[in-house]
Amino acid sequence: MKETGVIRRIDELGRIVIPKEIRKRLRVGSGDLLDIYTNNDQVILTKYSPISEMTNSLVKLLQAIKEETKSDIIITDKTKVIASTTDIVKIEEEILEGFIKLVVDKDEVELLKTTNVNITKNYQNKTCLLAKKIVSNGDFMGTIIVLNDNIITKTDRELSNMLKRYVLLHIIEES
Numbered sequence: 001m002k003e004t005g006v007i008r009r010i011d012e013l014g015r016i017v018i019p020k021e022i023r024k025r026l027r028v029g030s031g032d033l034l035d036i037y038t039n040n041d042q043v044i045l046t047k048y049s050p051i052s053e054m055t056n057s058l059v060k061l062l063q064a065i066k067e068e069t070k071s072d073i074i075i076t077d078k079t080k081v082i083a084s085t086t087d088i089v090k091i092e093e094e095i096l097e098g099f100i101k102l103v104v105d106k107d108e109v110e111l112l113k114t115t116n117v118n119i120t121k122n123y124q125n126k127t128c129l130l131a132k133k134i135v136s137n138g139d140f141m142g143t144i145i146v147l148n149d150n151i152i153t154k155t156d157r158e159l160s161n162m163l164k165r166y167v168l169l170h171i172i173e174e175s
Contacts, residue, residue, distance in 0.1 A: 018045075027079045027097075031139065049077035050171045051134070051142050055091065058083035061166075071156055072127070074119065074145040075163065081120065086147065093120045095143075103131050103143050110152055119145065128152050132160045136171045 008016045023029065026047065033048035062073050066085040075083045078100070081093045099119050103109055111117055111129040118124050127147040134141045144163045146156045 032078075047079070049082075049142075050136075050174045051075070051077040051082050051167055052080075053174070054167065054170055055082050058167075059091070061163075065159065069155060069159065071159070072147040073159070073163070074147070075142065075167065076145070077142040078140060082142065086123075089120055089123045093122065095120060099131075100143075103133050104140050106133070107135075108132050113149075130156055130160055132164050134164055134167055134171075136168060141171060142167070 004019070004022060006019050006022070008019075010016050018028065028034070028047060035046045035048040037044050037046075058075055062075070062083050062085045065071075065073060072086040073084070074081060074086065074089050076095050079095055081089055081091050081095065084091060096118050099117060102117070109129070109131040111125060111131075113125070113127050113129075115125065115129075117129070125147075127149050128151055130146045130148075130152045132144045134143060144160045144167070146152065146160050148156055
């Protein structure tokens with residue numbers, strides 16, 4: 001575990017301020033959910049993502065879809081890959097802030113294979129890409145990304161809509 005050298009006092013209501021540098025590095029902002037648990041004498045805070053709880057079911061679902069459609073699919077939460085059918089983009093890999101900003105500004109982003117966009121540090125887009133923003137209760141939760149070698153098809157659009165509804169239904173059930 002990394003030492004930060006920061007010491008904070010708990011106030012009378014049991015609150016503690018997480019330093020800005022740590023919040024920025026971990027991409028934790030106002031309104032984000034944190035999972036709090038203990039380990040012996042440690043209090044551990046981790047970012048909570050309802051989508052990340054779906055990793056196992058999403059991986060199985062995406063594998064089945066890939067066999068039928070041949071399109072690659074990536075599902076992310078706010079900061080990392082949750083499920084992926086491409087070998088280049090791994091689960092838990094961090095999504096680049098530039099890509100997230102591109103998606104957050106619009107409900108849907110469609111890019112041609114000539115558009116130079118990096119999704120993760122290891123993946124530069126060389127295909128056609130359709131990214132749909134997942135929003136629940138007004139909060140950005142993640143993205144559905146469909147990659148196709150040639151063009152984004154009607155099937156790709158329907159697939160991304162179906163996956164978005166599937167993820168949103170899970171999030172609603174968890175709340």
